[in-house]
Amino acid sequence: xxxxxxxxxxxxxxxxxxxxxxxxxxxxxxxxxxxxxxxxxxxxxxxxxxxxxxxxxxxxxxxxxxxxxxxxxxxxxxxxxxxxxxxxxxxxxxxxxxxxxxxxxxxxxxxxxxxxxxxxxxxxxxxxxxxxxxxxxxxxxxxxxxxxxxxxxxxxxxxxxxxxxxxxxxxxxxxxxxxxxxxxxxxxxxxxxxxxxxxxxxxxxxxxxxxxxxxxxxxxxxxxxxxxxxxxxxxxxxxxxxxxxxxxxxxxxxxxxxxxxxxxxxxxxxxxxxxxxxxxxxxxxxxxxxxxxxxxxxxxxxxxxxxxxxxxxxxxxxxxxxxxxxxxxxxxxxxxxxxxxxxxxxxxxxxxxxxxxxxxxxxxxxxxxxxxxxxxxxxxxxxxxxxxxx
Numbered sequence: 001x002x003x004x005x006x007x008x009x010x011x012x013x014x015x016x017x018x019x020x021x022x023x024x025x026x027x028x029x030x031x032x033x034x035x036x037x038x039x040x041x042x043x044x045x046x047x048x049x050x051x052x053x054x055x056x057x058x059x060x061x062x063x064x065x066x067x068x069x070x071x072x073x074x075x076x077x078x079x080x081x082x083x084x085x086x087x088x089x090x091x092x093x094x095x096x097x098x099x100x101x102x103x104x105x106x107x108x109x110x111x112x113x114x115x116x117x118x119x120x121x122x123x124x125x126x127x128x129x130x131x132x133x134x135x136x137x138x139x140x141x142x143x144x145x146x147x148x149x150x151x152x153x154x155x156x157x158x159x160x161x162x163x164x165x166x167x168x169x170x171x172x173x174x175x176x177x178x179x180x181x182x183x184x185x186x187x188x189x190x191x192x193x194x195x196x197x198x199x200x201x202x203x204x205x206x207x208x209x210x211x212x213x214x215x216x217x218x219x220x221x222x223x224x225x226x227x228x229x230x231x232x233x234x235x236x237x238x239x240x241x242x243x244x245x246x247x248x249x250x251x252x253x254x255x256x257x258x259x260x261x262x263x264x265x266x267x268x269x270x271x272x273x274x275x276x277x278x279x280x281x282x283x284x285x286x287x288x289x290x291x292x293x294x295x296x297x298x299x300x301x302x303x304x305x306x307x308x309x310x311x312x313x314x315x316x317x318x319x320x321x322x323x324x325x326x327x328x329x330x331x332x333x334x335x336x337x338x339x340x341x342x343x344x345x346x347x348x349x350x351x352x353x354x355x356x357x358x359x360x361x362x363x364x365x366x367x368x369x370x371x372x373x374x375x376x377x378x379x380x381x382x383x384x385x386x387x388x389x390x
Contacts, residue, residue, distance in 0.1 A: 083283075117372050123169045128146060140362075145230060145232075254317070263283070
């Protein structure tokens with residue numbers, strides 16, 4: 001096993017106090033992420049504190065090669081909670097192409113982007129305007145980013161037996177009229193990342209001492225989603241999150257970043273680590289589904305964005321999920337006899353939908369965004385539950 005991680009203790013920012021229990025209030029099906037944080041803003045991470053794993057061995061026909069990768073992934077998940085991957089097989093020009101077309105989308109006129117307003121789809125796909133999601137600050141503004149979401153639908157589905165029985169995330173992606181090539185480019189990226197994540201998931205199973213194909217029946221039509229996000233530079237004299245501290249509701253997240261350093265990840269010791277971009281690598285973090293499956297052995301990773309770089313930042317997170325109708329519950333081998341299970345049974349679709357409902361409440365009260373809302377889109381009785389508004 002690698003020696004204990006070391007970090008440089010340079011404080012890069014003092015962020016608002018973070019109360020993980022406040023964050024948990026709408027994740028009623030369990031408590032996720034590291035519970036306690038150290039009383040510092042963040043420290044500058046390096047490649048000793050953040051493991052870099054060559055995952056090319058997951059494609060090998062030799063079990064020993066796959067086991068070697070699985071051992072490194074287990075160590076990273078147990079010791080740190082997140083890691084970089086190289087050797088993933090996704091060409092850099094494909095990733096760069098998504099960044100390029102994402103920038104073209106964000107350069108469109110506001111009304112052209114709002115044609116795809118995310119709050120006007122029942123399953124929350126499409127465009128989120130700047131300050132249009134997350135927890136409102138004192139000025140009534142949400143997170144300092146704009147984003148475009150897309151994910152599993154009838155066109156991206158590759159399972160002929162998919163019947164779309166999940167009631168929470170049923171629906172099609174929406175695409176802007178003024179940039180028709182966006183669909184082709186993002187759909188290609190989605191298919192490539194889904195294929196990679198299916199293989200990575202087999203290795204995660206191996207890292208847990210499970211059969212490699214343990215999760216395969218749950219990934220026949222995985223409810224994956226993806227985002228292209230834009231974070232304008234934030235003034236250094238004002239605390240405003242690019243995105244609030246949160247864990248991801250899916251199985252795991254595979255993140256592509258540009259060269260701007262703004263992502264901070266909460267490590268297993270409860271310390272915020274500023275993660276440096278690394279060309280050609282993805283950053284992988286554990287999501288709520290995998291924490292639930294392992295009954296807390298692997299912990300979903302809190303992360304946030306504070307863009308004080310003075311530069312525009314772009315990122316592309318891909319969220320791997322089990323099939324939307326899959327009931328997420330701890331695997332029996334991870335529940336010792338007589339122990340208490342902290343995670344309620346919930347489907348992957350509801351798990352994701354609940355997070356999105358809470359995340360996008362702010363638009364309903366915003367003086368500009370609310371004018372774009374269409375009536376009759378959402379199940380108001382479901383979405384008006386108190387825990388989504390606390």
